[in-house]
Amino acid sequence: MRIPYVKKHAAFSDREVTRWNDILKDWDGAEALIGPVILGVPLSKSSISHSGASFAPHAIRRMLGLYTTYHIEDEKDAADSVLLDCGDIEMHVTNILENHKRIEHAVSLLTERYEKAIPIILGGDHSISFPSISGFAKGRGRVGVIQFDAHHDLRNIEDGGPSNGTPFRNLLEHGVVEGENIIQIGIRNFSNAKAYHAYALAKGVTVYTMKQVRNRAVTDIVQESIEKLRTRVDSIYVSIDMDVLDQACAPGCPAIGPGGLHSRELLEAAALLGKEPLVGAVDIVEIDPTIDFRDMTSRIAAHIVMSFVLERL
Template structure:
């Protein structure tokens, strides 16, 4: 190739030797062992109650991640020495939603059983994947607490359509996979929920922070309260981020966008703080729909959620190499 110095690999963008991109620290899993942080795609969206192309999100989030640098200038933190493994995507059944969810459960539970120190970052998919991911996570970790960022309670009944992207927390509570007192919902929004479902989560002793709470309190204070609530009760904490918690102006690529949502910067602040906590041992991002997004704006916000989570882990003294 030396006689053709201007040829390079297809789809390779400009390379600056002084810049480390996140794509440079993500490597394909060699299928022998898992260490540190791992990306895992769960591309399920057939269970969405509205049109959804969320099955394409793992790919667009990966692409968005690859384009950012590893350096957090505001904090003086560089992720350049991290080694992140990409385990690929879980194969979904073509038509069977329950079977697809079962595959997610078995995969997450098995990976964590074999590699208990592995830190999973799950790329959804619609929000229905939360039931099997948390179920698999709790099987490996024991008593689990969940901090859910979402505009919705997601406790729809299962009679009017079966398992969907609005029933996952109903399933987790009804199967006693998690206790209501160990679920914290942040960003619940006006005109996005019904009173019967709000009454249901209250009866289950779920802790709820509405968008009014988010506006009136510092985000870090809400996170501190959440960790203080969960710490004595659980052995591990899992973070679920439904991207529709973010205001539609900043995350237009969701099936359930709406006004009055969270500012992306507030979400980043919360995720950074949670990343610093040793008990927080898993993160998922759901409900990014690239088919209705604009210039991958929502995937880019999702990528920043992951980067702020890793930044928090490094601030907390952890490194994975």
């Protein structure tokens, strides 16, 4: 006998509403991966500051359950689409280098085997971008990077090994990406050493400071960045460090600070990047759900996913 009104999970449901987690389906390993796919990378032991970023992939997925698939401004609805979730890469408990090997191997397999897949990689701290972009380059040829960040992430390797401050230094020193093909947007005052700014410029990295972003529309800078890379690379990888946002928008970032992007600007950039066929992967990093306030930062990350993915489904 069934007891009336009793459900396994008695949350309110509305027959007219489809949420993003309703279209998010676990990948069975057999179905071809085409278009955006979710991949979690729960690594935070390589952070140079206290971080619970390993909890972020789960938190972002949970936030996708809060929002509908309908985009009212463009009158688009993803309700009839399917967004496949590949799950999380299993992390070694203590060995950071082993974890980087696993990330590179997983991303390279995904991008080599499924040429039309667009990984949406949920980190994790920013150290994951080095192995992830390395793996991506194996499957997608010459890669350009558009990096949203308050920091250059070009720290030397000798003082602390591979960390969330070194991914782009590692990419340059291993020859994975040329400096001329890295574009950094949102670099902030009092967040970087002079030596690392000089290193970026010496390597040919394009740097847009927050002052430059404030004086122009961020979407203009993004479009300019795409056009610069269009004739130079086979594919663009977008890396979004959430501390590019002002601390008022992203309290769940380990390295919060004032003077950053507004969430609206970052969401507009994500939608623009979603429309660009040359963009072949996105990572979202540096969210610590254990220090977030009402999941504010994870909510923005979910909106980045939705804004980007809606343009590709």
